[in-house]
Amino acid sequence: MTSVTDAAPPRPAFRLTRAFHGIERLIVPALLIAGWEAFARSGMLPPALLPAPSAVLHALGDWVFGFDETTQTYSGHWLRDALASALRVFGGFALASLLGILAGVAIGWSRLFEKTLEPTLQMLRPIPPVSWIPLAIIWFGIADKPAIFLVFLGAFFPVLMNSIHGVKTVDHNLVRAGAMMGANQRQMLTDIVLPAALPSIFAGLRIAVGSAWMLTVTAEMVAVKSGLGYVLWDSYYFLRYDIVLAAMISIGLLGYLSDLGLKAIMARTLRWQQTTTVQGRAG
Amino acid sequence: MAAIELRNIVKVFSDKRRGRDLLTLDNINLDIEANDFVCLLGPSGCGKSTLLNIIAGFEQATSGRTLVDGKQVERPGSDRGVVFQQPTLMPWLTAIDNIAFHLKLKGVAKAERYDRAMEFIDLVGLRGFEHHHPSEMSGGMNQRVGIARALLMNPSVILMDEPFAALDAQTKLEMQEELVAIWQKRRCTIVFVTHSVDEALVLGNKIVVMTKRPGRIREAVDFDLPRPRDITSPEFNDAKRHVLALIREESTRLAQAS
Ligand SMILES: Nc1ncnc2c1ncn2[C@@H]1O[C@H](COP(=O)(O)OP(=O)(O)O)[C@@H](O)[C@H]1O
Ligand SMILES: [Mg+2]
Numbered sequence: 001m002t003s004v005t006d007a008a009p010p011r012p013a014f015r016l017t018r019a020f021h022g023i024e025r026l027i028v029p030a031l032l033i034a035g036w037e038a039f040a041r042s043g044m045l046p047p048a049l050l051p052a053p054s055a056v057l058h059a060l061g062d063w064v065f066g067f068d069e070t071t072q073t074y075s076g077h078w079l080r081d082a083l084a085s086a087l088r089v090f091g092g093f094a095l096a097s098l099l100g101i102l103a104g105v106a107i108g109w110s111r112l113f114e115k116t117l118e119p120t121l122q123m124l125r126p127i128p129p130v131s132w133i134p135l136a137i138i139w140f141g142i143a144d145k146p147a148i149f150l151v152f153l154g155a156f157f158p159v160l161m162n163s164i165h166g167v168k169t170v171d172h173n174l175v176r177a178g179a180m181m182g183a184n185q186r187q188m189l190t191d192i193v194l195p196a197a198l199p200s201i202f203a204g205l206r207i208a209v210g211s212a213w214m215l216t217v218t219a220e221m222v223a224v225k226s227g228l229g230y231v232l233w234d235s236y237y238f239l240r241y242d243i244v245l246a247a248m249i250s251i252g253l254l255g256y257l258s259d260l261g262l263k264a265i266m267a268r269t270l271r272w273q274q275t276t277t278v279q280g281r282a283g
Numbered sequence: 284m285a286a287i288e289l290r291n292i293v294k295v296f297s298d299k300r301r302g303r304d305l306l307t308l309d310n311i312n313l314d315i316e317a318n319d320f321v322c323l324l325g326p327s328g329c330g331k332s333t334l335l336n337i338i339a340g341f342e343q344a345t346s347g348r349t350l351v352d353g354k355q356v357e358r359p360g361s362d363r364g365v366v367f368q369q370p371t372l373m374p375w376l377t378a379i380d381n382i383a384f385h386l387k388l389k390g391v392a393k394a395e396r397y398d399r400a401m402e403f404i405d406l407v408g409l410r411g412f413e414h415h416h417p418s419e420m421s422g423g424m425n426q427r428v429g430i431a432r433a434l435l436m437n438p439s440v441i442l443m444d445e446p447f448a449a450l451d452a453q454t455k456l457e458m459q460e461e462l463v464a465i466w467q468k469r470r471c472t473i474v475f476v477t478h479s480v481d482e483a484l485v486l487g488n489k490i491v492v493m494t495k496r497p498g499r500i501r502e503a504v505d506f507d508l509p510r511p512r513d514i515t516s517p518e519f520n521d522a523k524r525h526v527l528a529l530i531r532e533e534s535t536r537l538a539q540a541s
Contacts, residue, residue: 171371173367173369173371174371174373176339176341176359176365176367176371177365177367177371177372177373178388179340179341179358179359179360180339180359180360180361180363180364180365180433181361181384181385181388181432181436182360182361182385182388182389182436183388184388187388191384191387191388192373195373195375196373196374196375198375270375272374272375272376272416272418273374273375273418
């Protein structure tokens, strides 16, 4: 009887599962890519319609480094295109963060702003940002401005909503504690309400940065003549699906990196709650 | 002049959902002398927190006057230190920054803030934890920070609303002993809310027994048993019997009324 309960699990099997753990997450993508490559080479579809992963990688490599001009006018210009998109994302996102936090905190904190400002903003919120494209083009022309405007619209509302929520749900007793220690109205806002609302505000910023990339690319397809979205749409007209896919990969990668950067800033700023939530939930 | 004077305090909450008014405090009159350790004892829902919040300035009485050091209470202020039932610390600040928060609000420079807060870190036995955040400390340690934070303001009165209710029995005993030691050392006025007869008798030198629905003061008992108090001594048990009788009388009254 004792031998049954005391028996250790067989070691080799244990090691195998450990080794398996490291690569298991790569199995599905590897199979997908291998299957895609095999299917593309089988000739069931013309290569122009479904480029193989190797062809996409080739296009991406040439776009970035410009080794054989397979991407023609884009060859070696990836950095310029990515930078153009990134600057629009950054511009719109920065503006949306600034105004979203300001308006959100004002609405969450003051009845006056809640009554005067919030109804208008909440009515504008359900309008899809892309439906502003015609107006944006009329107002701003074909350039950076309409793109930044669209990015702003997409990023503003998540920041706004989460800032309002963060301020409104501040622990009532923290405010009492602040009053007990002699905080005036300004100190109450800057030293208590704002830090207490930060986790929620950051959640809004992370949603916003995703919207920002989506809208930059959308804007570049219609209202701008540069950036990753423009390359994507332009290549579609020339039936270069390898470049289309390379652009999609680039956008995904940059969007992912922006989120990682924001997460790093958040982890630093909210280090105080790291032991309880940041590591536990967002990990 | 008493440290705290409560004159004909009435508090009515209007229950909007049910469309009626709830008389929570009915004509409370009480004088609390400086350096008293007063325990407000009563069943939950009898209005202890409401009364404490009125003294703290968090809530306004419907009628009546509240004076602290002869001045009418109108809003919260650092002359009245409050220790909440939950520690209610700023979670983004370390222990020492929480304790020194009052000084920060007053614009005192960091070096001096820390210098002055260290005395209170030592007083509540948290040396070595001054740079820990609330999420990294136990409930008892956080409550110590809450007490130190109130003491640092050097308030004329300290108001405590069941501050040890959420702690385990062992920690609660330690904290009660420490609180008495601090009170003896610093000579401050404490109003301590509790629903536990034992806690009130261990801590207070005046026990104010409250009754429920509406909240009234049943009796204010002076209780000068020497400290540290032996909870098994005949004198302690006599006092306990007296207080329990007051409470029991009250529950029979309520039972008969309903
Ligand atoms: N903000 C409020 N609005 C309405 N009723 C309240 C409010 N605060 C307390 N009460 C009511 O007043 C009574 C006393 O509450 P409280 O002072 O918290 O009692 P205690 O602290 O003795 O348990 C309770 O019946 C409670 O429901
Ligand atoms: Mg209470």
